[in-house]
Amino acid sequence: MGTSVQDLIAQSKGKKNKRFIEKLIPVILFLIASVSVLTTIGIIMTLIVETITFFTKVSVTDFLFGTTWLPFSNKQELYGIWPLIVGTLKVTLIAVIVAVPIGISAAIYLSEYASERVRRIIKPILEVLAGIPTIVYGFFALTFVTPLLQTFFPEVKIFNAISPGIVVGIMIIPMIASLSEDAMSSVPKHIREGALALGSTKFEVAIKVILPAAVSGIVASVVLAVSRAIGETMIVSLAGGSTPKFDGTFTDSIQTMTAYIVQVSKGDAGYGTTIYYSIYAVGFTLFIFTMLMNILAQYVSKRFREEY
Amino acid sequence: MTVSLMNNTVANDQNTAASSNIVYETKQMNLWYGANHALKNIDMKIMENEVTAIIGPSGCGKSTYIKTLNRMVELVPSVKTSGEILYRERNIFDKDYRVEELRTRVGMVFQKPNPFPKSIYDNIAYGPRIHGIKNKKILDEIVEKSLRGAAIWDEVKDRLNENAYGISGGQQQRICIARALAIEPDVILMDEPTSALDPISTLKVEELVQELKKDYSIIIVTHNMQQASRISDKTAFFLNGEVVEFDKTDSIFSNPADKRTEDYISGRFG
Amino acid sequence: MRYIEHDAVVKRMNSRMVVNKVFKGFFIFATSLALLALVILLYRIVTQGAGHLSIDFLTNFASRFPEKAGIKAALIGSIWLMAVVAPTSIILGVGSAVYLEEYAKKSRLTTFIQTNIANLAGVPSVVFGLLGLTIFVRTLSLGNSILAAGFTMSLLILPVIIVAAQEAIRSVPKELRDASYGMGATKWQTIVKIILPAAIPGVLTGSILALSRAIGETAPLIVIGIPVIIQFLPKGVMDTFTALPMQIYDWSSRPQQEFQMVAAAGIIILMAFLIIMNSIAVAIRNKYDKRY
Numbered sequence: 001m002g003t004s005v006q007d008l009i010a011q012s013k014g015k016k017n018k019r020f021i022e023k024l025i026p027v028i029l030f031l032i033a034s035v036s037v038l039t040t041i042g043i044i045m046t047l048i049v050e051t052i053t054f055f056t057k058v059s060v061t062d063f064l065f066g067t068t069w070l071p072f073s074n075k076q077e078l079y080g081i082w083p084l085i086v087g088t089l090k091v092t093l094i095a096v097i098v099a100v101p102i103g104i105s106a107a108i109y110l111s112e113y114a115s116e117r118v119r120r121i122i123k124p125i126l127e128v129l130a131g132i133p134t135i136v137y138g139f140f141a142l143t144f145v146t147p148l149l150q151t152f153f154p155e156v157k158i159f160n161a162i163s164p165g166i167v168v169g170i171m172i173i174p175m176i177a178s179l180s181e182d183a184m185s186s187v188p189k190h191i192r193e194g195a196l197a198l199g200s201t202k203f204e205v206a207i208k209v210i211l212p213a214a215v216s217g218i219v220a221s222v223v224l225a226v227s228r229a230i231g232e233t234m235i236v237s238l239a240g241g242s243t244p245k246f247d248g249t250f251t252d253s254i255q256t257m258t259a260y261i262v263q264v265s266k267g268d269a270g271y272g273t274t275i276y277y278s279i280y281a282v283g284f285t286l287f288i289f290t291m292l293m294n295i296l297a298q299y300v301s302k303r304f305r306e307e308y
Numbered sequence: 309m310t311v312s313l314m315n316n317t318v319a320n321d322q323n324t325a326a327s328s329n330i331v332y333e334t335k336q337m338n339l340w341y342g343a344n345h346a347l348k349n350i351d352m353k354i355m356e357n358e359v360t361a362i363i364g365p366s367g368c369g370k371s372t373y374i375k376t377l378n379r380m381v382e383l384v385p386s387v388k389t390s391g392e393i394l395y396r397e398r399n400i401f402d403k404d405y406r407v408e409e410l411r412t413r414v415g416m417v418f419q420k421p422n423p424f425p426k427s428i429y430d431n432i433a434y435g436p437r438i439h440g441i442k443n444k445k446i447l448d449e450i451v452e453k454s455l456r457g458a459a460i461w462d463e464v465k466d467r468l469n470e471n472a473y474g475i476s477g478g479q480q481q482r483i484c485i486a487r488a489l490a491i492e493p494d495v496i497l498m499d500e501p502t503s504a505l506d507p508i509s510t511l512k513v514e515e516l517v518q519e520l521k522k523d524y525s526i527i528i529v530t531h532n533m534q535q536a537s538r539i540s541d542k543t544a545f546f547l548n549g550e551v552v553e554f555d556k557t558d559s560i561f562s563n564p565a566d567k568r569t570e571d572y573i574s575g576r577f578g
Numbered sequence: 579m580r581y582i583e584h585d586a587v588v589k590r591m592n593s594r595m596v597v598n599k600v601f602k603g604f605f606i607f608a609t610s611l612a613l614l615a616l617v618i619l620l621y622r623i624v625t626q627g628a629g630h631l632s633i634d635f636l637t638n639f640a641s642r643f644p645e646k647a648g649i650k651a652a653l654i655g656s657i658w659l660m661a662v663v664a665p666t667s668i669i670l671g672v673g674s675a676v677y678l679e680e681y682a683k684k685s686r687l688t689t690f691i692q693t694n695i696a697n698l699a700g701v702p703s704v705v706f707g708l709l710g711l712t713i714f715v716r717t718l719s720l721g722n723s724i725l726a727a728g729f730t731m732s733l734l735i736l737p738v739i740i741v742a743a744q745e746a747i748r749s750v751p752k753e754l755r756d757a758s759y760g761m762g763a764t765k766w767q768t769i770v771k772i773i774l775p776a777a778i779p780g781v782l783t784g785s786i787l788a789l790s791r792a793i794g795e796t797a798p799l800i801v802i803g804i805p806v807i808i809q810f811l812p813k814g815v816m817d818t819f820t821a822l823p824m825q826i827y828d829w830s831s832r833p834q835q836e837f838q839m840v841a842a843a844g845i846i847i848l849m850a851f852l853i854i855m856n857s858i859a860v861a862i863r864n865k866y867d868k869r870y
Contacts, residue, residue: 110609
């Protein structure tokens with residue numbers, strides 16, 4: 001009864017370990033926060049070190065300028081990266097052709113035409129598409145889209161660039177739609193009203209005022225989606241094939257950079273073989289491609305941001 | 309307040325119409341936001357080449373009313389209306405009256421300057437372009453004429469290709485007025501156009517309104533009673549969604565007929 | 579002089595309204611195409627896989643014979659994997675978020691960490707696999723164990739959890755903090771007793787969504803050498819294992835038509851996992867949505 005709350009507080013304030021904890025906690029948390037930085041460093045170091053080892057076995061010029069990728073050959077192994085890049089670009093091109101018009105149209109519809117109620121229903125459903133595991137998309141490409149394509153175009157092979165391209169496109173639609181819709185919705189309402197008050201139709205408001213005003217966000221969303229398409233692995237592994245080709249056909253089996261890494265990892269390429277190191281060289285190339293895309297997206301959205 | 313109902317068939321030959329013509333006639337108009345009865349039995353006649361001011365405390369329905377005149381109010385979901393508003397003798401609520409058509413005749417200037425994030429030139433040329441004018445020379449002329457009309461040509465003539473957000477708020481608002489003038493409207497609606505501006509910019513816009521009334525009919529909502537008395541020919545006092553009093557500005561301010569008007573203009577509430 | 583002829587404007591209005599209508603139709607059509615793709619995908623998987631779903635499917639190990647093939651090892655393996663990923667990624671993610679939101683000063687280092695997190699989120703998952711292969715499988719000699727896979731997956735979803743936790747922490751009203759500091763509480767006490775409890779719903783929602791991404795990821799597992807045909811269950815985190823997406827990948831890539839049905843049944847199980855996790859996330863979000 002003799003001690004007041006204030007006395008009790010004063011007693012506990014004196015304890016040393018409490019002050020110690022207050023000093024220690026930020027240090028621990030800083031170490032935890034640096035895990036993400038260490039991860040980046042780890043990725044870059046891993047890729048660089050193992051790629052350098054790869055280049056002690058294969059010349060840099062052969063890798064960078066070669067147009068034949070034949071790692072499993074019994075006679076002459078060839079490590080020219082271009083067929084894998086071409087395979088990746090074929091799939092990405094198809095994906096962009098599918099996803100950009102649909103994604104941006106959906107964004108315009110949701111942002112400019114749809115009522116609040118419709119938007120609140122459709123946007124989450126579209127985002128379900130983004131949450132479906134890529135292995136499921138791969139299965140869908142292989143067992144549905146490819147046979148469907150073959151009924152209309154018999155020249156399409158079991159493994160080809162079109163089917164995974166279409167399905168990668170479906171996968172990145174929500175990314176483009178969602179980010180573009182955010183960019184368009186963030187154009188202030190009073191700018192929309194200004195255009196409507198001049199007698200514009202909704203279409204004119206969308207195309208001539210909102211789209212140009214939101215262009216940086218829309219372009220950034222497309223670039224990010226392209227980056228995602230380039231790095232997509234399971235869809236192309238299942239439906240794209242494993243035939244690296246340096247040509248322009250889309251109906252034949254191809255191989256992307258990511259699918260090559262999977263193909264080698266699945267098999268038992270012994271540790272220390274050239275093939276083992278080659279997946280790091282390919283992974284490094286892939287990493288540079290996607291990193292450039294991500295930096296470009298950040299640059300676009302900062303550099304061309306409109307101020308209202 | 310008597311009005312001669314002359315037989316003027318719509319807008320094409322408005323230049324020849326006499327100054328006592330009716331632009332807008334509101335008949336027993338009601339408006340609801342959901343269950344909220346925001347405008348009650350409005351009856352008003354607005355005359356050509358006059359400045360009509362609408363005053364009243366916030367929430368009295370003055371902004372809602374002016375936004376109904378070009379049907380911008382319908383952007384709010386769950387808005388219902390009844391009654392009629394005749395613009396040049398045609399009911400703007402008619403099913404076959406397209407809002408886009410109405411709005412090319414009735415320009416609007418908003419509370420907050422809202423230029424498009426485009427160049428000054430493209431802001432002014434936007435309206436004419438969507439209405440089908442593509443000739444660069446004609447567009448140039450329209451841009452100059454509109455900017456001169458909004459008394460801002462001299463300030464921006466050398467920076468027409470700069471973004472409209474690079475100029476001051478007061479200049480932006482006059483750009484928005486020029487943008488409205490560019491579609492050569494019949495009426496200009498102004499919804500508290502000076503509420504976001506500094507006193508000097510406000511003065512410029514007020515002078516401009518005086519200038520514009522020679523060619524246009526202007527309806528201006530303002531929360532500033534001095535402004536209403538300075539620039540308007542007629543004044544309507546709105547309270548709780550009703551028109552309490554609508555008369556010549558001089559009589560409203562010197563000799564209000566209704567006690568509530570008197571209370572308001574003498575600053576006893578609102 | 580007038581430039582704009584009202585008659586011409588009115589005449590032109592018709593075609594402008596048509597353009598408006600046509601494009602509105604096109605935008606709706608495009609949006610429905612995306613929704614249609616989702617419907618077809620789900621319909622196909624359910625119709626293909628439902629026939630193979632049974633108790634046996636859940637309790638059998640993998641088999642060369644499609645009719646005997648079961649998903650037991652993969653199901654249990656995925657649960658083991660989540661048991662490693664969930665605590666690892668949430669501790670790392672929330673710790674990073676607390677540091678960035680509560681302790682970090684606005685410095686170049688902080689901006690760098692923040693930018694780095696954004697960039698890390700854009701790195702393809704297969705590249706994380708390469709990281710895991712070198713660091714966890716080989717350098718730390720964890721082999722193709724649950725632990726190696728769990729750490730790799732944790733790093734993969736770390737950026738998502740950090741960002742979600744940051745947003746949750748940021749949305750805790752300033753008044754709550756002030757009230758705590760006002761009573762003389764220290765920073766750490768305020769964080770533990772006030773901020774984190776208030777931020778938990780947001781953190782959980784974000785974490786569950788991130789975990790549901792991890793449970794469906796395949797590529798990193800393939801790269802770090804997780805096997806497919808396994809006839810036993812792991813007993814600890816150092817054991818090897820297989821996981822749902824690995825099993826589905828294996829079945830999908832087999833030439834026999836029957837295995838496609840098995841793969842579809844596996845997908846149904848995987849999707850059931852995702853639906854449950856997402857429902858929990860949505861339920862948490864709805865329950866705590868409007869507290870302030």
